[in-house]
Amino acid sequence: MPKVIDHDQRRADIIDVTWALIVKGGLEAATMREIATEAGFANGALKHYFPGKDEIIQGTYERALGMMSQGVAESVDGKTGLEALRAIVYATAPLEPGAVTAGRVLLTFWERAVSNEDLHQAYLAHLDDWRAGLATYLAQGRAAGDIVTDTPDEQLVDEIVLMNVGATIMSLIAPDRSTAELQRRHLDAFFERITPR
Amino acid sequence: MPKVIDHDQRRADIIDVTWALIVKGGLEAATMREIATEAGFANGALKHYFPGKDEIIQGTYERALGMMSQGVAESVDGKTGLEALRAIVYATAPLEPGAVTAGRVLLTFWERAVSNEDLHQAYLAHLDDWRAGLATYLAQGRAAGDIVTDTPDEQLVDEIVLMNVGATIMSLIAPDRSTAELQRRHLDAFFERITPR
Numbered sequence A, B: 001m002p003k004v005i006d007h008d009q010r011r012a013d014i015i016d017v018t019w020a021l022i023v024k025g026g027l028e029a030a031t032m033r034e035i036a037t038e039a040g041f042a043n044g045a046l047k048h049y050f051p052g053k054d055e056i057i058q059g060t061y062e063r064a065l066g067m068m069s070q071g072v073a074e075s076v077d078g079k080t081g082l083e084a085l086r087a088i089v090y091a092t093a094p095l096e097p098g099a100v101t102a103g104r105v106l107l108t109f110w111e112r113a114v115s116n117e118d119l120h121q122a123y124l125a126h127l128d129d130w131r132a133g134l135a136t137y138l139a140q141g142r143a144a145g146d147i148v149t150d151t152p153d154e155q156l157v158d159e160i161v162l163m164n165v166g167a168t169i170m171s172l173i174a175p176d177r178s179t180a181e182l183q184r185r186h187l188d189a190f191f192e193r194i195t196p197r
Helices: A002-025 A033-040 A053-076 A081-092 A097-114 A117-143 A153-173 A182-194 B002-025 B032-039 B055-077 B083-092 B097-113 B117-143 B152-175 B181-196
Strands: none
Touching: A002 A033, A002 A053, A002 A097, A002 B083, A033 A097, A033 B117, A053 A081, A053 A097, A053 A117, A081 A097, A081 A182, A081 B117, A097 A117, A097 A153, A097 A182, A097 B097, A117 A153, A117 B002, A117 B083, A117 B152, A153 A182, A153 B097, A153 B117, A153 B152, A153 B181, A182 B152, B055 B097, B055 B117, B083 B117, B083 B152, B083 B181, B097 B117, B117 B152, B152 B181
């Protein structure tokens, strides 16, 4: 089925181009015209592959999520409880250049998702998966006696999410103030607080 | 000098309109054409008041900052050390609708600042003021014996910033997951950690 393969490849090419435009210039640089030009398409030809810009942005965001999910899956593989929680928390933090770049796409996505219901729902689905995974590992860690704290799981999950989101923004805007080393120290301190002395 | 007053008023009007467009539809809704239309200007007339869109976005962002700074100044007035730190941390958290709305403008600004050097520098100047203020109050609190923790000030400042930035994003995207009540609990827990039992 060469035509189907070609179609998928072209969608992937369009997302490559959009990714690069966002990383270089943000949402405003990723115009339909610029995406078409960079992908080597005539104006209007993008419609054959994506219904509109929102779908292209969503595809680009899903690639960013996919990259992160792959890293998470690899890091968590075979682990449960505290060990899995540690793995997922450090793997999702913007500590490496690849994660910081994916965060650039995520920032653009957030900006747009606040005002776009479809993108908003797509993000909430991801967020709820992420929060549910964190809650599962916390519960396993408590059951195993590896996690001991009076702070409720709901609050711990939310703290992890807020720290991660804040670090995603600051790793892009002020990486020499909110350094990777400081991020590691925050995460180390968090785990010190929730584990037995 | 009626002409000068008029000019300032029109700049303020343009920023009002841009603010409303961003809150409603984000960066993409705040096109020069739309700003001109909503402000009742002919296309091209915006140039008499702002050199370009970046300056309009920056003006809008400065209003958001101004609103927050005013709240901070009022809350900190006459306080020092731990008391001032508590006041500034709770006053800058997106706990009230006004702060959440200002956060919408801030999110748009961040998206653009990552790819725009002038906006980036404007944000870094604000960030450094904010961080310096936090560091000053921490140092005063330690000197007074009200703040007692082995965690270095640099790390505490950064933790406050990351939590605030993460909460700014989540209060817009998932206010029913990262609730204001959870935010308060995070901040309460932070102050419990850095103050004597």
